[in-house]
Amino acid sequence: AQSVAQPEDQVNVAEGNPLTVKCTYSVSGNPYLFWYVQYPNRGLQFLLKYITGDNLVKGSYGFEAEFNKSQTSFHLKKPSALVSDSALYFCAVSPPHNTDKLIFGTGTRLQVFP
Amino acid sequence: EAGVVQSPRYKIIEKKQPVAFWCNPISGHNTLYWYLQNLGQGPELLIRYENEEAVDDSQLPKDRFSAERLKGVDSTLKIQPAELGDSAVYLCASSLTSSGNTIYFGEGSWLTVV
Numbered sequence: 001a002q003s004v005a006q007p008e009d010q011v012n013v014a015e016g017n018p019l020t021v022k023c024t025y026s027v028s029g030n031p032y033l034f035w036y037v038q039y040p041n042r043g044l045q046f047l048l049k050y051i052t053g054d055n056l057v058k059g060s061y062g063f064e065a066e067f068n069k070s071q072t073s074f075h076l077k078k079p080s081a082l083v084s085d086s087a088l089y090f091c092a093v094s095p096p097h098n099t100d101k102l103i104f105g106t107g108t109r110l111q112v113f114p
Numbered sequence: 115e116a117g118v119v120q121s122p123r124y125k126i127i128e129k130k131q132p133v134a135f136w137c138n139p140i141s142g143h144n145t146l147y148w149y150l151q152n153l154g155q156g157p158e159l160l161i162r163y164e165n166e167e168a169v170d171d172s173q174l175p176k177d178r179f180s181a182e183r184l185k186g187v188d189s190t191l192k193i194q195p196a197e198l199g200d201s202a203v204y205l206c207a208s209s210l211t212s213s214g215n216t217i218y219f220g221e222g223s224w225l226t227v228v
Contacts, residue, residue: 104156
């Protein structure tokens with residue numbers, strides 16, 4: 001079955017420190033991969049996506065993600081966290097044979113402490 | 115440029131009552147989606163439209179849920195009658211086409227059934 005796993009319900013990091021939010025997927029072939037962020041009482045905002053090409057993808061607000069095919073992972077990273085980055089982060093995947101469909105993970109809450 | 119617009123943002127209704135949500139996608143976006151997001155979970159697709167045609171409604175509970183996109187632009191999602199378990203966020207989203215393009219989400223319609 002196609003699925004996305006975000007193994008951490010919550011990630012805590014001090015402001016100024018690097019952050020990583022983990023995502024692994026179980027989809028055959030070469031899927032499209034996405035990260036979205038959701039602030040309290042708001043909809044989902046697109047951060048970045050990987051379709052093909054360079055494994056390191058840069059997105060909005062200084063975030064980047066690294067595609068690792070052998071580990072079927074697409075971890076979200078940022079070199080220096082801000083308190084304003086505190087939000088709910090969702091990883092999503094589109095299967096290669098059904099690129100119109102987004103399968104979401106359960107989300108990881110990022111808490112950045114001052 | 116306006117994003118995906120949804121209304122109402124918040125709705126509280128009694129069980130067994132009907133409710134309707136409206137969505138206006140980003141101008142020029144042919145593909146429109148309705149997603150359901152339960153508390154603490156990732157969004158799940160309810161229905162996808164290509165222009166005015168519903169091309170994937172396999173996850174829509176058709177006994178009480180209905181949707182339409184009559185002119186291929188804005189869309190309405192209806193629940194009749196609502197049940198307590200329908201309390202959730204209903205997210206509308208749109209994309210240029212359905213083939214790997216970024217999906218942009220609205221702010222969501224937050225439904226509470228009491």
